[in-house]
Amino acid sequence: MTTTWYTSATAVAAARRMAANGVVGDPACSLAAVGRPDPGLVPHGGRIGIGDHGGYWCLIW
Secondary structure, three states: OOEEEEEOHHHHHHHHHHHHHOOOOOOOOOEEEEOOOOHHHOOOOEEEEEEEEOOEEEEEO
């Protein structure tokens, strides 16, 4: 099963909010992280939207 990664405007906006507030977590994100997200926590297959800002990451699936 192939995973398709794409830059998501929603995920980028969530990463910007997290960076501005200095907190990890946003309702838009399926997975949020500071630094690199753990690839073991990401499902295989399907589409995953990504966004990052200031070291904060948001992934949406």
